[in-house]
Structures are given as C-alpha cells and as structure tokens.
Amino acid sequence: MTPSPLPSPGTALRGTGALVTGGGSGIGLACARRLAADGADVTLCGRTESRLKEAAAEISATTGAAGVRYVVADVTDEEQVEAAVRAAAAPAPLRAVVHSAGGSTSIGPLPRLDTDAWRATLELNATGTMLVLKHASRPMARAGGGAFVAISSIAASNTHRWFGAYGVSKAAVDHLVRLGADELGPAGIRVNGIRPGLVRTELVGDLAEAGPILDDYLACMPLGRVGEPDDVAAAARFLAGPESSWITGQVVNVDGGHHLRRGPDYRSMFEPMFGADALGGAAPEEGST
Known part of the structure; x- marks a missing residue:
C-alpha cells in the first residue's frame, strides 16, 4: 500500500489544537513557535502572565x-491544569501537547538533601507531567487521538552527581511516557519524550558560555556543541505531527550524543557550596537535617 503524501510545511498541523506548557521561554517557547509555524492553534501555559503575553506576541x-x-x-495544581487543557481545546480539537514545564530546587549531596526541596521537585516534574497527561488525554481521546510529548532530560538516563531529585523525577517522566503509550494507544494517543542535553536557555545562564563545566560537557559530546532550543523544538514538532504516526513510547535523546558517555562534572560549582568532604559522601553533623 502506498503511503499518503505528507502535508506541506505550514499546513501540516492546520486544525490542530496544541497546548505547550512552560511555553513562555526557552525550549517551550521554541516548541510553541514551531507548532504555530505549521498551522497549529497554539495555547501557551505557564505561571507568569507577562512572560506568556510577550511570548504569544513574539x-x-x-x-x-x-x-x-x-x-x-x-502544572502542580490540578484545577488549573484542567482549565488550561479546556482552553487549549476550545479553538480546535486538542491533538498535540508539548509538556515542557519543569525545573528543580533540589541540589546537593544525598546525605544533605533538603527533603522539602526533594518533594517539591518530584511534584513539579513527575506529578506535573502526570496531571497534564491525565487531563489532556481526555479531549484527545474524544477527538480520536493525538500526540503528547514530554520534555525530560539527559539527567534521567545519565547520573548527574549532586542534582538531588532532578534526575530521579525526570526518570519518572520517562517511565510515565512508556506507561502512557501502552495504556492510551488504543485511544489513538501517542506518548513520547525528549531528553535534551545542555541547551542554551536562560535557565542554564552563563554555564553554556565558558568554564570548566562547559568544557566537561563538550568533552562528553561527540558533536561537541551546546544545543539550541530549536534543536529540541524540531524533534518535538516531529513527534507531535503526522510524520511520526507510528511512533509511541519512545524517549529520544537530543543531546549531541552526550548520552553515549557520562554525566557532567559539576564539582567546580558544588565544592565551594558544600565542601570537598560532603561531595565525597561524608555524613553531616549529628542533628542536622
């Protein structure tokens, strides 16, 4: 059987309602821009209205x-997530979601981790992804199917020492991708993920410009360059669109090949904060939390 021709760029997503969380900046903004360029009716979601307003205008x-x-x-507030999904499904049937919202407040050696920061990071990355998938899957199923793309991290697959809950929570996202793909496939819903490496966004700041940590990142990358938000957006657009209609349950590394080697060395950043002994696994003083 001869495959149907693919739509032309600029029209491939026409008539598709799309929701992009974390869409006010960085990777989320780049993904939203790419979806809109191909005709999707895009709704941005985030916590800061001024940033969202500027992003929509841009x-x-x-x-x-x-x-x-x-x-x-x-994305950690279920009622707000439900309202965001409802808004995204209003202009056109919701058939594409890129879930880019995430982050971390949990850093440091394991014996010294702040438990509240650990819980908050798991809530944001793991529970937030679940809530968006939970509520987005409902209108997608009613529309006959769709595509959900979760932005994970290379920290999910390659250990990043002293990153606390971040890599753990992103590993949960990766498993949720596989679980969602398995459960929701019969409804025509595809669930995939992307693991970015070091991408030049405001979240990484000067880290992507110079210094020993950047040097170590580049030494771990076969392609030897920092990623750009558009690198991730191109993969997200593919996974959200008709070109990937027989792909589900995959987590794609978009990282210059970094996943082939090891996690980066952040010692130069964390040693002044916690001390060499702590980074080596030394226990904190009795009575500390």
Missing part, C-alpha cells in the same frame, strides 16, 4: 499565526 509576529493564546497555570 510567536504571532515571527510566524504570522493568528490568535496564539495563553493561560496562566501551575
């Missing part, structure tokens, strides 16, 4: 897309 100006919308929501 996407409209650069892509010519009309009516890029935004909704303020915290």
Whole structure:
C-alpha cells in the first residue's frame, strides 16, 4: 500500500489544537513557535502572565499565526491544569501537547538533601507531567487521538552527581511516557519524550558560555556543541505531527550524543557550596537535617 503524501510545511498541523506548557521561554517557547509555524492553534501555559503575553506576541509576529493564546497555570495544581487543557481545546480539537514545564530546587549531596526541596521537585516534574497527561488525554481521546510529548532530560538516563531529585523525577517522566503509550494507544494517543542535553536557555545562564563545566560537557559530546532550543523544538514538532504516526513510547535523546558517555562534572560549582568532604559522601553533623 502506498503511503499518503505528507502535508506541506505550514499546513501540516492546520486544525490542530496544541497546548505547550512552560511555553513562555526557552525550549517551550521554541516548541510553541514551531507548532504555530505549521498551522497549529497554539495555547501557551505557564505561571507568569507577562512572560506568556510577550511570548504569544513574539510567536504571532515571527510566524504570522493568528490568535496564539495563553493561560496562566501551575502544572502542580490540578484545577488549573484542567482549565488550561479546556482552553487549549476550545479553538480546535486538542491533538498535540508539548509538556515542557519543569525545573528543580533540589541540589546537593544525598546525605544533605533538603527533603522539602526533594518533594517539591518530584511534584513539579513527575506529578506535573502526570496531571497534564491525565487531563489532556481526555479531549484527545474524544477527538480520536493525538500526540503528547514530554520534555525530560539527559539527567534521567545519565547520573548527574549532586542534582538531588532532578534526575530521579525526570526518570519518572520517562517511565510515565512508556506507561502512557501502552495504556492510551488504543485511544489513538501517542506518548513520547525528549531528553535534551545542555541547551542554551536562560535557565542554564552563563554555564553554556565558558568554564570548566562547559568544557566537561563538550568533552562528553561527540558533536561537541551546546544545543539550541530549536534543536529540541524540531524533534518535538516531529513527534507531535503526522510524520511520526507510528511512533509511541519512545524517549529520544537530543543531546549531541552526550548520552553515549557520562554525566557532567559539576564539582567546580558544588565544592565551594558544600565542601570537598560532603561531595565525597561524608555524613553531616549529628542533628542536622
């Protein structure tokens, strides 16, 4: 049987409602821009209205897309997630979600980790992904299917020492991708993920510019360069669109090949904060938390 021809760029996602969480900046913004450029009716979601408003205006100006919308929501708040999904499904059937919202407040050697920061990071990355998938899958199923793309991290597969809950929570995202793909496939919903490596965004700041940590990252990358948000957006667009209609349950590394080697060495950053003994596994003083 001869495959159907693929839609032309600019029209491939026409009539598709799309939700992008974390869409106000960085990887999320790049993904939203890419979806809008191919015709999707994009709704941005994030916690800061001013940033979302600027992002929506920028996407409209650069892509010519009309009516890029935004909704303020915290992905750890189920009622707000449900409202964001409802808003994204209003202009057109919701068939594409890129879940880019995430982060971490948990760092340091394991014997000294702050338990509240650990829980908050798991809540943001793991529970937040679950909530968005839970509520987005409902209108997707009613629409006959769709694609959910979760932005994970290379820290999910390669240990990043002293990153606390971050890598653990992203590993949970990777498993949720596989679980969601297995359960939701009969409804026509595809669930995939992306593990970015070091990407030049405001979250990494000067880290992507110079210094021993960057040097170590580059030494671990066969392609030897820092990633750009558009590198991740291109993969997200592919996984969200009709070109990947027989792909589900995959987590794609977009990292210059970094996953082939080892996690980066952050000793130069963390040793002044915690001390060499702590990074070597020394226990904290009795009575400390």
